[in-house]
Amino acid sequence: MSIDNLLSKLEKVKPNGQGKWLACCPAHNDKSPSLGVKLTEDAKILIHCFAGCDVESIVSGIGLSLADLMPESVSYKKGAKPPRFNKYELFDRLAFETVILTLALRRMINGATLSVDDLIRVLQAESTINDIVRECRR
């Protein structure tokens, strides 16, 4: 499985730095991209849903298996844990979610009401932050 092939199966893909992308997670009802995709130097594909979906449901959501994320020459060891995002990447995401919360807060301070979509995004930011905190404590 090449990274291009994987990205072509995902929705709302956008670049998020060198060898990194954000996309909508196929495993939950994802309106704004909360799936991080990363291509490592040794050609492994890492995926992480910031809403907390496990990797297996994400790949099966687009008709793939965990083995498809591994470079062609390496086979996926059964029972082995898929690689995780590092803390720096989680921190980037945390900073991003903080911006969203700050924007929403400012809008409320200025007396505007949040739309349902905005409210959903704020709740998503809260759960993403909780997930990041949990992830960092592993």
Ligand SMILES: [Zn+2]
């Ligand atoms: Zn998800």
